[in-house]
Amino acid sequence: MNERMQSLQQSMNTHGWDHVLVTDPKHVYYLTGFASDPHERFLGLLLSTVNEPVLIVPALDADAAGAASTVKNIVTHQDTENPYLLLKRQIQGAAGTWAVEKEQLTVSRYEQLQQHVNADRIDDVGVVLRELRIRKSxxxxxxxxxxxxxxxxxxxxxxxxxxxxxxxxxxxxxxxxxxxxxxxxxxxxxxxx
Incomplete structure (x- = not known):
């Protein structure tokens, strides 16, 4: 796990978040090194307090993600698959508290997230990500x-x-x-x- 993800992991502990889902492509790039413009397809970085980070990408981006990302656990999905089912499998049934980029998440995607992971609470991680990006190495x-x-x-x-x-x-x-x-x-x- 790189230094940026470690900082985000510390913020997870501070805020009491069990899972953070990053879906803004620029933040996924900032945290993983993998740049993508997925258009309408799902792209997400899942950080969890109990599991290693998971990068969920469209199948057509698998090779590029593997070559560029610092995240080793890369899960792909076809256009015909529901990426939220993949997300649910990654957390292994433990819902808990979540943080997402509320400005990035559409209502439809929020509803799918809530339906598939049944979170106890969903907070906004946007402020934390912006604070991380302010400090430059x-x-x-x-x-x-x-x-x-x-x-x-x-x-x-x-x-x-x-x-x-x-x-x-x-x-x-x-x-x-x-x-x-x-x-x-x-x-x-x-x-x-």
Whole structure:
């Protein structure tokens, strides 16, 4: 378990949570190193006071999750499967108290969660996750500084492409190309306005 998950585990003990379910892709990435855009598919990191962390991903992301995630227990689901049944199997019947990202969870997903795990109480872990992310490690500061330099270079080169007759879609393509050319994995923001 990495340092970030250990910090979250300590918060679980402080708040009396038996299980934490993280479903926001950016928080899953922050905690596990696995970046994904699952669209409508279920993606979740389950932390429990009694079991090792479990990363639940769509089956099509299994290889990528295995390669990138610090979580070793990866459970996959097909589009035809109910991921909440998988979640229920992971907790082995012990409902207890839960914390979820309430701002991230739709009413439909909340109802499915409650139906399948029958939690005694469901709290919000969002504040705890935001507090964890506020404190930056030396590595994070280094990455942020690199990202700032990269964005500045992309904007410098990209602004040179702004001319009469150049369409927005052409500028977007150029900016995204420059980001990747200069070393970005992908844009961290929407380039289309």
């Amino acid at each position: 030396a590595d994070e500061v280094k990455i942020i500084k690199h990202a700032v330099r990269l964005v500045e270079e992309v904007l410098t080169q990209g602004l040179a492409q702004v001319k009469i007759g150049v369409s927005e879609i052409e500028l977007v393509a150029e900016l995204e190309y420059l980001m990747k050319k200069l070393g970005a994995d992908a844009p961290s923001f929407a380039t289309m306005v």
